[in-house]
Amino acid sequence: MRRSKLFLPTLKENPSEASITSHRLMLRAGMIRQASSGIYTWLPLGYKVLKNIENIIRIEQNLISQELLMPTIQDSAIWKKSGRFDDYGKEMLKFKDRHEHELIYGPTNEELITDIFSKNIMSYKSLPLCMYHIQWKFRDEIRPRFGVMRGREFLMKDAYSFDKNKEDAIKCYNRMFLSYLRIFNKMQLKAIPVAADTGPIGGDLSHEFIILAETGESDVFIDKNILNEDIPDIKYDDSEEILKLVNKLTSYYTAADDKHNENEYYKKVNEDDRLQTRGIEVGHLFYFGTKYSKPLDACIANIDGNNTPVEMGSYGIGVSRLVGGIIDAHHDEKGICWPESVAPYIVGIINLRVNDSACIELSDKIYNFLINKNIEILYDDRDEGAGIKLAEMDLIGIPWQIRIGPRGINNGFFELLNRKSGKIIEIPINETDNIIKNILG
């Protein structure tokens, strides 16, 4: 993509509407604009990142689940049946269509997927079944804030599992646990599983995945050692190994403020290992058994021939929130430093002198070379001062910058800069292959 053609309205100054880092940087880097309180337009650069995050989630979730797409608008009837129409309270947006029929904008989808299940699955032989979708949700938050971190409209991945008994349901829960660890790991986030309350979703087993951040909304108390745990290479069908991993990770003391117990914390964790900070919830696992299958009559014929309510769980990831979370974890004073896995462009080319024919020739050559290698690239071909272009490339956080200017060309090289480390590699002009080696190596 040529920068001269890209809709990328960056801001030099901090907008007054933003107070925290991720929000400020998303506005300044031209990723989002606010449409209304807690509701945002995703501009091209931000949307690319959002899509990249979605795809990381997709690739990992597809190993244990199937993707479908449910609507944003739901009929209020199923919510009345589950009892949540009233329980969910003012957070749920309710409205009527032209026939005075009551609808809601889905804050989550347990009712809808349970309804689909009950109408199409009759037997335990069709289980286990796990499905997910990535869809916009609306929760009319009391106080939206921090940009996409607590929006009213937000993109969520929500998965739902159906099993014939509790034992199988827990196995699915644990597979999700592993899947979440891998997903967050791919985004270069240290997500810590924390025992959690179940809130309006309900149920008796639940973990939140929290990333540590000073701007997080809840206090967390953890045993530092959990941060050193690696994610082992386990196959998803190896329930025993997965269980061992889950048990190991959940044996560490980790708690958000609502479940924190000071005495236990002091007893269980050495003083040097205690870490009290703030965190952002990016994922949540729930096992809730038959909480929805009973009222919505989602029953299966079980092995013994009796109809029994299906065992369920649900598993959410805040996709749009992750964009903010990743920025919070990966930025410096100049701007964003995207992990390559989610970066909107992998390489940025800066032609420092757009009226110099040698610079144009080399820039175009490298641009076309990288396009042919299927590398996402942003080519700043604008007639602007060098400082403007360098500063913007830093701000929007492109992991690799290629700088082409007369100074280098006269000495037979161009520069490849790593955004995160700041290291510059000088590459001879006719060795463009070296770009690939450095980026991938």
Next chain:
RNA sequence: CGGGGCGUAGCGCAGCCUGGUAGCGCACCUGUUUUGGGAACAGGGGGUCGAGUGUUCGAAUCACUCCGCCCCGACCA
């Protein structure tokens, strides 16, 4: 919903106290010179001062009402 703050050009702000018909920086347009970290000079365009009502000869400025946005708290992916 309780507490606090804000609303003036695309962005950041001044002007308001003490009413006299709107200004600065950045950005934008034209030209010249520049060109390796947010250039210089010259010229130019852009505003129902969040909305309504009132007070007044006259309101961005004073009063009242409403709307919107942000921050702290209770709730949550």
